[in-house]
Amino acid sequence: MKMGDGLFLKCVQDVAAGYPDITQDDRIVDAACMHLVMRPEQFDVLLLPNLYGDIVSDLCAGLVGGLGVVPAANLGGEIGVFEAVHGSAPDIAGRNIANPMALLLSALLMLRHIGEAPMADRIMKALGTVLADDRVRTRDLGGTASTTEFADAICRRLAA
DSSP: OHHHHHHHHHHHHHHHTTOTTSOOOOOOHHHHHHHHHHOGGGOSOOOOOHHHHHHHHHHHHHHHTOGGGOEEEEEOSSOEEEEETTOOOTTTTTSSOSOOHHHHHHHHHHHHHTTOHHHHHHHHHHHHHIIIIIOOOBGGGTOOBOHHHHHHHHHHHHHO
């Protein structure tokens, strides 16, 4: 790991040298996790290798409600992939109990990415209304709604 981490860090430093107006620093991953919990506002961007990125994204998901609410966007020069952070969740597959919010929020990131911000805003407002006013929540958020019930509640708000 020391060799791989060292190579990653050297590559980051080499690229950062070409952008002197951007502040760059490095931290050991456990210290970075502590700082994320204590003062997350100090970070603008985190650049991490795959293993640390997976660990840190799970930590951050825990800070905002759990894996069921965290979207992800992986953007390249020509391609973007938008997905829920948590993966496949085989333990709850087919049981109609998964929180669909991470997938919905990922779709909203995609809509914004392709220039459809007004539609993303409309869906986000419906989601916010469902959570705040209708109080429809899946089990991971302390509610009893199924995946379908949660999605249907959002669709009703969109149609209103």
